[in-house]
Amino acid sequence: MVVCPDIRRRGRQAEDPEARLEEARGLAMAIGIVVVEAFTVPVRDVRAGTLFGEGQIDRIATACEQDQAELVIIDGALSAIQQRNLEERLKRKVIDRTGLILEIFGERAATAEGRLQVELAHLDYQQSRLVRSWTHLERQRGGFGFLGGPGETQIEADRRLIRARMGKLRRDLEQVRKTRALHRERRGRAPWPVIALVGYTNAGKSTLFNRMTGADVMAEDLLFATLDPAMRAVRLPGIDKAILSDTVGFISDLPTQLVAAFRATLEEVTAADLIVHVRDMANPDNSAQKGQVLHVLEELGVIGAEENGEGGGIPILEAWNKLDLLDAHQRDDLLDAAEENPDVVLISAHTGEGVEALEARVASLLTEGHRRYRVELPLSDGAGAAWLHQNGEVLEHGIEGDQAWYEVRLSPGDMDRFRARERA
Structure with missing residues (x-):
């Protein structure tokens, strides 16, 4: 049985209780729990010992008896005392939202x-x-x-x-962080741009990841289908090679234990050249979900606080996903909204609609600061020519005497790396 306490707090924007209840039901079903009943309980005065009032506990107990529920999931944070007291009153095992999410992560971590x-x-x-x-x-x-x-x-x-x-x-995780830092440094020397897919859980990140890379990362209609980060090479218009990273999905009220423990995983986002925020536009609560994702990115230092309006230097492109689940009226509304926002692309990762436009926009953002350079190389420098083709866009090339010349579009940083290569 899933019970969602709707705690009324002054000065706090109320979340949609029905959307929150549906999410809690999805979390339970994600690890094979059969949900016999799910309902919201309004809580005006939080009881220190039980969270709920006496009448509300009696209602939950009666529902448990009627539906023969063996487990009660409280979609909120319970103190140890509250959990113990509720178990004694309900005569059943009780877990809170944190415990449920930890169970999911424990089952899925590969x-x-x-x-x-x-x-x-x-x-x-x-x-x-x-x-x-x-x-x-x-x-x-x-x-x-x-x-x-x-x-x-x-x-x-x-x-x-x-x-x-x-x-x-x-200590073991600190070693993992050091290894990841070495990998990032190696990629930085390569150098290939890194694109991180972020978004609320079940927004369709892994489906988009598979569509763009041809990989077979687990992509199911489940909350937290992806826990372990995946990285694959991908070709984009004008970019021979880029690295696409699929990350763990964000969720509201993520347990503080997991925010700290998964810091190493989320560090991949902070090292990205571009962030693609995948949003589930078929979800009626997608605006609140966007707020949760931006809050986590702010905690990571990827974007600045809302009050100062400053970004953290990493551009963010929104991919409005799941067009295939929308009716014609909803699609038209989204098309009108997207036309006014250059940082939005409409897609369906499931059918592939709009994915080419997304790839073109990603490539455009990654090459936005690129300039045109003329480079001359000895005919014997095949490695240098290959480097230019791999890391830039060769527009023209020819041969004059014993020299080959190239008109190439590169970022200033790549040009500096190319000159450093020549000096080495």
Whole structure:
């Protein structure tokens, strides 16, 4: 059973409770939970011990009995005390939104890095929950010699073990970050532009990634179908090679444990030359989803705070996806809106509609600062000629005596790298 508490707070823009409830149902179904009932409960006064009021708890308990629900998912954050008290009152297992998302991530993580991140997030979550009155936590372990005293309680020992394990995981993840930094540095020397696909979970990023690269990354109508980042080479108009990166989907109220643990994954976004923000325009809550994505990008330092209106230097192109799910009236409205915004391209990653236009716009943005240069090379410098073809757009070329000349369009940075190559 999924219960979505609609907490009324002053000065805070209310989220659509129905959209939030549907998202919570999707999260539960993403790991094979059969949802027998889902409903919203308005909460005006948050109870410290149970979150809900007495009458609301009775309503949830009655619904559990009627539908024979074995698990209650509260789509919000529960303290350890609230979780324990609700389990005692409902006589059923209770988990909150954070616990549910951690379960999904634990099931989906495929790479060694992903498993490290998930375990760290799980331990961080469990550490704050070691307050229950289980009997094994009340025992004490004896001390050592005359300095040991009465010994440490089992709960203290468990916390110490968790802290030690978390320390090792953080060291392992720091090594992952260093490896990623080396890979980025190597790509920077290549150099190939990097395009990062970002967006709310289930917006269609992986479908678009597969469409553009011919890869077979898992792309299903599921929340968090993609957890581990994928990178593939892609050809674009006028660009022989670029790197396309598929990232984990964002979600509202992402557990703080996961924001910290997945920092290494999201660092790929901060190193991108261009960000493509994929939006699910068939979702009625897509404006709120956009706000959540921009909030995460702001936390990463990719864009500036809204109040100062300054960007972080990385251009963002919006891909308005899932045109195939819209009716004619909705498509016309989006077409009118997109014509007024040069940073928007309408696509259907599923059918391929608009993807060529997106690729052309991406290439245009990546080559926006490029200039035309005349380069002369010895006829024997085949490597230099290949470099120009690979990293720029050769417009004209010819031979004069023992020299080959090229009219080539390059970014100033690439031209500096080419000159450094000549000096080396």
